[in-house]
Amino acid sequence: DGGITQSPKYLFRKEGQNVTLSCEQNLNHDAMYWYRQDPGQGLRLIYYSQIVNDFQKGDIAEGYSVSREKKESFPLTVTSAQKNPTAFYLCASSIQGGSMGYTFGSGTRLTVV
């Protein structure tokens, strides 16, 4: 079955370390997105990519970096510059970069200690 896979489901890191979250999709979607969710809050957009080798900052990109070298993959790196990295991270993809038909992964819960 097609879908989006995020790994790992839970991730623990020490403060000051960079960490990379994986997101892979086999839906042949062009666009991919990273959202962050804090407890009791809605989703906030970190970065998005509408095509391979291109990506744009979302609303809260500071302290994060991404790459889009393959259509299927959109990894997110949480750097040491991110002041409050503990959160639930969600990856999504869509067909053409419009609003239609977002498919979400099951998320990665990052805890920085």
Added chain:
Amino acid sequence: DAKTTQPPSMDCAEGRAANLPCNHSTISGNEYVYWYRQIHSQGPQYIIHGLKNNETNEMASLIITEDRKSSTLILPHATLRDTAVYYCIVSSMEYGNKLVFGAGTILRVKS
């Protein structure tokens, strides 16, 4: 800024219809109304979307007012598994647009 307004929480009895309201008074002519839901600690799930006509699928019905300034998501026979946060989002299908999520409505279905 959020383009929609939803109540923070609602309760519904199991087996009854759940009616979730959403106000979107500044909606543009080419913007659709989307509904997603998020069960605790999972990724959001698409429910339904519409432009101006009422829509129905196997999960829910979407009623959009004639002036398009508000809508209601209807879960006809709510079950305990429908307990989730429900997000109402307005957005066009233009290339480059992204979904912007507000705080949503927490729906609690009770037995």
